[in-house]
Amino acid sequence: MYYAAANGLAEAFNKTLCNLLKKIVDKSKRDWHLRIGEALWAYRTTFRTPTQATPYPLIYSVEAVLPLECQIPSLRIVIQEGLSEKDNVRLRLEELKALDEKRLETQQRIECYQARLSKAFNKHVRPRSFQIGELVLAVRRPIILTHGG
Known part of the structure; x- marks a missing residue:
């Protein structure tokens, strides 16, 4: 469920x-x-440390155009406006082809980041072992069954 x-x-x-x-x-x-x-x-549109990227291009396969870039054109906007339609289509197809690789790299960064966090957390964990016959606190919760329909 x-x-x-x-x-x-x-x-x-x-x-x-x-x-x-x-x-x-x-x-x-x-x-x-x-x-x-x-x-x-x-x-x-905010940079994320675990992915080393912003979520926008990973979802939409293109960098976000910030509202400020429309008022004060950035180099990226100037270059894009100077492209012919054919070159713009070619550039977009190249970006789409590279998207799977970009997502795979991002997934690897996330896994490395999570491993570092886990290692840092586990430094403070005190291992405990229990012997047969030792008293331990056990919490038993009732099983709640839900029926559809």
Whole structure:
């Protein structure tokens, strides 16, 4: 069964999203649903240490164009505007071909990052072993059966 609280990645993202929303909603906190787009944009365009990238290009296979770049054109925007349609299509196809490799590299970075975190955490874990006959505290929770229909 799907249980949202057991999905660590979803929980971590929800915590991050809530923290972003807390920073941008008004004092009444009633406008959060109007500001969620801004929070998601901020999340998707912010550099992430574990991936060494922003989430946007990993999802959409192209770098995000920031609103500021439309007002003050960046080098990237100037180059793109100077391309012919044919060159622009060719460049886009090359980006799409490189996407799988970029995602694989990102996955490897995440795994290395998680391994470093795990190693740092495990330094502080005290191993314990129990012998037969020792008293231990056991928590037994009732089994709750749910029936569909």
